[in-house]
Amino acid sequence: MEASNRPESAVPERAGPAPSSTIAAHPLVFSGGGGEYFRVWIVNVLLSILTLGLYTPWARRRTAQYFYSHTQVADSPLEFTAPLRKMVFGFLLFMLLYLAFEIATKTGQETASALLILGAAVLAPYLWASAMRFRLGSTRWRGLQLLFTASWKEVYLASWPVFAIALYWIATVYTIGALAPEPLSLPPATEGGVNLDPVLSRVSPTQWGLLGLGLLLSLLAAIRIEYNYKGLLVRRAALGTQQGRWKPVYGDFVRVWLATVGVFLLGLLLGFVVIFLLGGSLAFLGDLQAMGPAAIIFVVFSLLALLTAVLLISAPARAYREARMFQLVWNNIGLSHLARFKCRLSAASFVWLRLKNVLLTLLTLGLYRPFARVNEYRMKLESVTLHVKGGLDQVSGELSRQQSGGMADMMADAAGLDLIG
Amino acid sequence: MGEATQLPARWFNGRSSRAREVRVALTPGPRGPRLQLIPLDPADGPAREFEHDAVGWPPAWSSRRHPTTLSVELRDAGSLQIDNPQAWHDALARCGARPGLAQRMQTHWPVFVAVLLVAVVGLGAFYRYGTPWAAMQLTRLVPLAWEESLSQRVMTRIDQGRMLKPSELPVARQAELRARFDALVRQLGPKLTPYPGHKPRYTLDFRHGMGANAFALPGGIVVMTDELVTTAAQNGLGDEALIGVLAHEIGHVAYRHGTRLVVEQGVLQIGLGLAMGDVSNIVSLGSTLLTSLAYRRQHEAEADCFAQALLRQAALPTSPMADLLIAISSARDDGAKTQAHKHEEKGEVGLFEGLFSSHPQTAQRARQLKAGEAGSCPL
Secondary structure, three states: OOOOOOHHHHHHHOOOOOOEEEEEEEEEEEEOOOHHHHHHHHHHHHHHHHHOOOOHHHHHHHHHHHHOOOOOOOOEOOOOOOOOOHHHHHHHHHHHHHHHHHHHHHHHHHHHHHHHHHHHHHHHHHHHHHHHHHHHHHHOOOEEEEEEEEOOOHHHHHHHHHHHHHHHHHHHHHHHHHHHOOOOOOOOOOOEEEEOOOHHHHHHHHHHHHHHHHHHHHHHHHHHHHHHHHHHHHHHHOOOOOEHHHHHHHHHHHHHHHHHHHHHHHHHHHHHHHHHHHHHHHHHHHHHHHHOHHHHHHHHHHHHHHHHHEEEEEEHHHHHHHHHHHHHHHOOOEEEEOEEEEEOOOOHHHHHHHHHHHHHHHHHOOOOOOHHHHHHHHHHHHOOEEEEEEOOOOHHHHHHHOOOOHHHHHHHOOOOOOOOO | OOOOOOOEEEEEOOOOOOEEEEEEEEEEEOOOOEEEEEOOOHHOOOOEEEEEHEOOOOOOOOOOOOOOOOOOOOHHHOOEOOOOOHHHHHHHHHOOOOHHHHHHHOOOOOHHHHHHHHHHHHHHHHHHHHHHHHHHHHHHOOHHHHHHHHHOOOOOHHHOOOEEEEEEOOHHHHHHHHHHHHHHHHHOHHOOOOOOOOOOOEEEEEEOOOOEEEEEEOOEEEEEEEHHHHHHHHHOOHHHHHHHHHHHHHHHHHOHHHHHHHHHHHHHHHHHHHOOOOHHHHHHHHHHHHHHHHHHHHHHHHHHHHHHHHHHHHOOHHHHHHHHHHHHHHHHHOOOOOOHHHHOOOOOOOHHHHOOOOOOOHHHHHHHHHOOOOOOOOO
């Protein structure tokens, strides 16, 4: 009876309705806890080990369900409704492809692995879009399904920076080849290995310029891609008949990235100071030759330490970028004219929280990870307030079944696009 | 039906964000609890029945604490919100709901501990016996031609990249060793063919560089360095020592260890990577590394055992090979006489050395070879 588009006159049905122009603020709330999520996580890890990783789709579903069901948006939790069968099927398909790729590279079938990589690159926009389609389509709030309505044409048009930058690099490689006074072949290997100096000295300033410009353009293209995709995701997201609204401009994104580079350089400087101070104390360890097999262990641990150092030095910059991006996006999006979001996330406290989390995770060999995840999720989520004009009852929609793309979702997950976050 | 508890709930029909007041009744069904939805407002239609499979039952995360609001997915019929989760879970339990293993592990520590124990034992057994067995079965499917083409490519790469130089041994000496190698290969009977039907063409090549060493590539290519031949001569060891080493390398080819390692590492990387990856990359990397080293040690022990059986078949002694192994390892130590190696000579093996080496401890190997009981040998 009240099947389709209900006009806003539906509101006064309830007792004491708010006038449709009133704006109500609803801070988002996360009601889960670190200790509780630790149990969810450890059960997942254990069952994954027992099933040799086959439990992964179930584990992903449980994780998503835990976070969704404890996320209160205007007093109603989010609902995660991805059909398990689709998730399992997508996972198996993904594993098969991955296995094929592993075997192809391990056994030196260069053409096959190159084809797989090329295929993944050309299909990347398609995969991204179907992953988003899957994720939004699997999310409900008050029984209403979120939708991602972008057409494939829009997705590929939004991906233009990838193709532009690929063209630039192909052109540059050819130009450098043509400009080189003599063929850029490697000189024969000498006793100590390949000598690169003659090659480097033959590269002219013009070529260095082309390379530098290429790096700069690549960075700008990467930012542009992030901007395009985020924008498309919000503008083509829909709750019922209401479309998302997107206000940020490209310049905002570039500014965030510039500030991030600054933070990174600062971290680098600090890292060097620390390494310099530590370096003095390491010198007394003497030469490795005298240590015999213990040297191997020492080298392994030094490598791990170096990896950790790189992780730690770049951690503040990555956290800073994440926080600033989150602020920027959640202060500038909304749902048609009904709702908008405000975010008061502090970049400094998020960076501090991330540093604490990284350190504790390293110290506990990863056991702190669930607590870290909950901490960060809570800080981000609870910084957001939803402002709704005219009450929560006015959104109408249709349940749709556009829920393929389980494999794309798995790929997006493998590429580091978290389901939760 | 009469005794079924009814809970107040809010129903969102999937087409509007407006809540409708309803009552929810749970009743036992053949496959689990069933759900009945009874709208309070007649305008919202008649009561609806949902079979067990038509409902997305929300899991319980704890035996005590629940989210403030519970949502129940009803597929095309929208969603329900329950404001009293404890009452909901109690009612479900009364209707004979049987939570899955994950939820029981989640809410009951004893179940979790039991599964943990099973996991520890099962995992150990799998990586100790399961993976090697599976690798062997999978290796059966790999054709010999594939192994041969792979080895050809590796040899070309080694020679073109000048990792090894052409041998400086006199041609006559090469021919002499090759003849003994061929004689040894002719001794291979069905007992020394772990893969029936796998009949590689064994060839011996000589190269210079990389110290005293010998290695085998899948498909039959065995390479020996000039330095190994000189080391044997310098230590007054006859050709029996070199033949012993060659027998060991033939063992690697016959057991198809190169191919097996590819399979085993694939299983490890995917299995352990998926299982441990969420804990931390260090744990996942570490366990993969340690397990793969354990497999390599297992391969070495197998090849030792094979060499011993082959030498016995050819009526050759095993102790010259053992002496050569000791000579090589002490030559390597000359640069760095360390506490650790002094231990090793006495036959004491540190835990870390045991874990981090790809070959079984040299002293131990040599001792077992001398006694003719390499690696608790089945052959």
